[in-house]
Amino acid sequence: MARATRKTPSKPGGGKAASGKAPAKRTARKTAAKRGPAAGEAVIPLPDRDTTFSLYRQMLLIRRFEEKAGQMYGMGLIGGFCHLYIGQEAVVVGLQSVKEPQDPVITSYRDHGHMLACGIDPKAVMAELTGRAGGLSKGKGGSMHMFSREKGFYGGHGIVGAQVPLGTGLAFAQKYQQTNGVSLTYFGDGSANQGQVYESFNMAELWRLPVLYVIENNQYAMGTAVRRASAQAELFRRGESFNVPGKPVDGMDVLAVREAGREALDFIRGGNGPMILEMKTYRYRGHSMSDPAKYRSKEEVNRMRAEHDPIDQLKKRMLAEGMADEAALKEVDREVKAVVSEAAEYAQNCPEPDPSELYTDVLIDA
Amino acid sequence: MTVTVTMPALSPTMTEGTIARWLVKEGDSVNAGDVIAEIETDKATMEVEAADEGTVGRILVPAGSENVQVNTPIMILLEEGEDASALDQAAPVQPAPAPAAATPAAAPAPTPSPVPAALASPAAEEEIPAGVPMRTMTVREALRDAMAEEMRRDERVFLMGEEVAQYQGAYKVSQGLLEEFGDKRVIDTPITEHGFAGLGVGAGFGGLRPIVEFMTFNFAMQAMDQIINSAAKTLYMSGGQMGCPIVFRGPNGAASRVAAQHSQCYASWYGHVPGLKVVAPCSAADAKGLLKAAIRDPNPVIFLENEILYGHSGEVPEIDDFVLPIGKAKIVRPGKDVTIAAFSIMVEKAMSAAEALAEQGIDAEVIDLRSIRPLDMATVCASLRKTNRLVTCEEGWPQYGVGAEIAARAMEEAFDYLDAPVVRVTGADVPMPYAANLETLALPQPETIIEAARRVCYR
Numbered sequence: 115m116a117r118a119t120r121k122t123p124s125k126p127g128g129g130k131a132a133s134g135k136a137p138a139k140r141t142a143r144k145t146a147a148k149r150g151p152a153a154g155e156a157v158i159p160l161p162d163r164d165t166t167f168s169l170y171r172q173m174l175l176i177r178r179f180e181e182k183a184g185q186m187y188g189m190g191l192i193g194g195f196c197h198l199y200i201g202q203e204a205v206v207v208g209l210q211s212v213k214e215p216q217d218p219v220i221t222s223y224r225d226h227g228h229m230l231a232c233g234i235d236p237k238a239v240m241a242e243l244t245g246r247a248g249g250l251s252k253g254k255g256g257s258m259h260m261f262s263r264e265k266g267f268y269g270g271h272g273i274v275g276a277q278v279p280l281g282t283g284l285a286f287a288q289k290y291q292q293t294n295g296v297s298l299t300y301f302g303d304g305s306a307n308q309g310q311v312y313e314s315f316n317m318a319e320l321w322r323l324p325v326l327y328v329i330e331n332n333q334y335a336m337g338t339a340v341r342r343a344s345a346q347a348e349l350f351r352r353g354e355s356f357n358v359p360g361k362p363v364d365g366m367d368v369l370a371v372r373e374a375g376r377e378a379l380d381f382i383r384g385g386n387g388p389m390i391l392e393m394k395t396y397r398y399r400g401h402s403m404s405d406p407a408k409y410r411s412k413e414e415v416n417r418m419r420a421e422h423d424p425i426d427q428l429k430k431r432m433l434a435e436g437m438a439d440e441a442a443l444k445e446v447d448r449e450v451k452a453v454v455s456e457a458a459e460y461a462q463n464c465p466e467p468d469p470s471e472l473y474t475d476v477l478i479d480a
Numbered sequence: 481m482t483v484t485v486t487m488p489a490l491s492p493t494m495t496e497g498t499i500a501r502w503l504v505k506e507g508d509s510v511n512a513g514d515v516i517a518e519i520e521t522d523k524a525t526m527e528v529e530a531a532d533e534g535t536v537g538r539i540l541v542p543a544g545s546e547n548v549q550v551n552t553p554i555m556i557l558l559e560e561g562e563d564a565s566a567l568d569q570a571a572p573v574q575p576a577p578a579p580a581a582a583t584p585a586a587a588p589a590p591t592p593s594p595v596p597a598a599l600a601s602p603a604a605e606e607e608i609p610a611g612v613p614m615r616t617m618t619v620r621e622a623l624r625d626a627m628a629e630e631m632r633r634d635e636r637v638f639l640m641g642e643e644v645a646q647y648q649g650a651y652k653v654s655q656g657l658l659e660e661f662g663d664k665r666v667i668d669t670p671i672t673e674h675g676f677a678g679l680g681v682g683a684g685f686g687g688l689r690p691i692v693e694f695m696t697f698n699f700a701m702q703a704m705d706q707i708i709n710s711a712a713k714t715l716y717m718s719g720g721q722m723g724c725p726i727v728f729r730g731p732n733g734a735a736s737r738v739a740a741q742h743s744q745c746y747a748s749w750y751g752h753v754p755g756l757k758v759v760a761p762c763s764a765a766d767a768k769g770l771l772k773a774a775i776r777d778p779n780p781v782i783f784l785e786n787e788i789l790y791g792h793s794g795e796v797p798e799i800d801d802f803v804l805p806i807g808k809a810k811i812v813r814p815g816k817d818v819t820i821a822a823f824s825i826m827v828e829k830a831m832s833a834a835e836a837l838a839e840q841g842i843d844a845e846v847i848d849l850r851s852i853r854p855l856d857m858a859t860v861c862a863s864l865r866k867t868n869r870l871v872t873c874e875e876g877w878p879q880y881g882v883g884a885e886i887a888a889r890a891m892e893e894a895f896d897y898l899d900a901p902v903v904r905v906t907g908a909d910v911p912m913p914y915a916a917n918l919e920t921l922a923l924p925q926p927e928t929i930i931e932a933a934r935r936v937c938y939r
Binding site: 268474 | 638664667669670672674675676677678679680681682683684685686687688705706709710714715716717718719720721722723754755757773776777778779806
């Protein structure tokens with residue numbers, strides 16, 4: 115695995131380079147997640163109407179799906195752990211909109227949004243949550259363990275950080291098979307402290323693997339704020355000692371996510387090895403359904419919702435720039451609600467897996 | 481007094497080696513620390529330094545000599561003031577049992593009780609058609625050939641691990657593979673087991689057929705989460721959509737004098753896990769046929785090798801595509817009085833125990849389990865129905881071990897045929913000690929097996 119000469123990614127849009135910055139900037143960075151585009155930063159133009167509507171629709175689908183999942187969990191229809199993606203929709207929707215079809219996606223257990231963004235049938239996802247035969251994993255995986263090779267979605271992994279070497283391996287397979295694909299490997303701020311993440315960074319850079327590490331920094335690893343667990347809280351800088359460039363992105367702004375994603379994917383596809391995007395985002399709900407989220411204030415959550423909600427932000431732009439009127443957006447809302455209702459209906463009426471399924475799928479017949 | 485330089489032991493398991501070349505000739509004077517020869521061990525080519533100063537009096541073993549036993553005199557060094565006439569009184573050219581070696585590394589490798597170099601009775605091997613030409617090779621070569629053949633056959637197969645490429649394998653198992661297949665398919669990794677095991681599993685998900693070598697399975701404990709949670713469980717968790725075809729292989733169990741953290745048998749650890757296959761061959765033929773099967777298997781396979789067995793030879797059929805089914809035990813010595821079920825290096829010890837038992841009038845049937853999961857209880861129980869007595873052998877610890885499982889299953893599946901309680905021969909229930917005498921005590925020896933067999937025969 116020979117090394118080529120390293121190129122440095124260009125960083126328009128005000129992103130900080132991964133290297134060369136003294137840690138003195140810490141205090142300034144502290145508020146990065148809580149602000150919108152900095153003064154003087156160019157406003158990213160809306161894409162064409164179809165694309166913009168699709169982004170809006172996708173984010174709304176995830177939001178409504180997750181709200182419904184939360185509701186069904188409360189009704190006892192969904193068991194076990196259930197981690198909702200509400201608040202973080204712009205990250206996966208933005209990146210999915212700029213990736214190529216062959217690019218594999220892998221993430222942690224907070225995975226419902228990723229599956230919907232990958233185009234997996236909401237009925238199959240919801241039926242998996244209810245543990246039914248029609249679920250994506252025939253009811254054997256549950257919320258945290260779903261996969262669709264057909265849609266390029268490789269899970270759905272329940273062990274914090276384990277998907278990072280796996281995603282690096284998917285990148286290895288892309289390079290080996292010369293697919294020109296880039297592995298989109300998502301993980302959270304909690305995972306960012308796992309040793310295997312750094313083992314992966316090292317190998318990915320050493321072998322120039324086409325992998326985009328997407329750190330979804332939603333500020334809390336379960337109940338522990340980033341600053342309480344991370345000696346270097348600027349997570350986009352975590353690749354520095356491996357020469358993996360990184361960049362912080364406003365993960366609440368789907369347009370910023372798209373722009374950063376496009377640049378990063380181009381850079382990686384150009385044979386330059388891995389890159390890190392730290393998506394500054396926020397989850398509105400607790401870590402899982404059983405988390406009362408006492409570690410943060412109501413005000414903090416309300417402020418994020420009011421000022422940075424990814425769906426509201428896009429909606430405001432669409433209305434202000436005359437791309438859509440209220441009626442058109444209402445129509446999208448209605449469509450999405452119908453899809454989610456249908457999924458919920460299916461997931462409740464679908465039978466449980468046949469008892470004979472207990473012993474299937476342990477091994478493939480050789 | 482002349483100084484006799486003997487063949488040094490340059491690795492914990494080395495018993496013989498090849499004198500690749502001499503860097504001195506007769507009449508040369510040498511100082512302590514000068515490189516005098518290059519010796520090929522079972523693992524690597526090593527330089528041998530002189531431990532004393534003097535003049536090279538006579539080279540006893542010429543360059544190119546193979547299979548030179550450890551402690552064989554290889555050179556005579558004349559001390560200051562001595563001339564060639566002193567050579568006449570020097571050591572004769574034959575293996576010297578004395579540990580009085582000139583090189584500091586020349587302590588004799590403590591080999592456990594003598595074991596047969598190659599397993600007898602390949603004739604009893606129904607998997608090999610009669611009349612097939614056989615070739616004698618080491619387990620090491622058989623493993624290498626298995627990988628090379630599968631890599632030629634399937635472009636998706638690649639090998640990764642520590643020192644597998646440029647170094648040619650820490651135990652030389654991957655010798656020559658880099659040269660044939662290039663660095664795209666034979667990949668040296670950093671020392672990062674957790675990371676590269678996970679990377680391998682991801683590559684398996686992504687459509688490749690990885691062979692991940694652990695330098696030893698002791699280090700795979702760092703990768704346990706990826707092996708169990710990612711490789712073994714994903715097929716089930718995905719409702720059968722996404723499996724992981726991958727082989728994790730490397731030496732397992734005790735080598736020799738490497739103490740607690742490097743001497744552990746993991747057969748029962750992996751054997752516990754649904755979603756894995758676990759293979760532990762003993763003979764060269766099984767090593768080849770089963771590794772080829774493991775590489776083709778669509779499931780994750782744990783392939784447990786043994787460092788001491790690497791250098792042991794056996795006959796391997798010269799068939800184009802010699803593949804053995806995973807999950808079938810083999811009767812390596814038929815007998816009627818007691819069944820001895822063993823795997824990996826314990827099969828060799830069980831065989832030498834069986835020979836000794838025969839002299840005592842006990843006809844033991846020795847079963848090489850070959851596969852730990854699935855476990856071929858059908859073969860064990862069939863044997864048990866004939867002998868009515870069962871001894872299990874493993875290097876691992878007794879509690880919850882492979883023997884514990886076999887004993888429980890024998891009770892469940894063949895209770896009425898048991899004429900005596902099953903006896904487990906296992907490693908001692910302690911971390912592996914370093915001291916040679918304690919290590920021997922900690923590992924099951926043929927004598928332990930003989931005693932166990934006599935016990936179940938009430939003799």
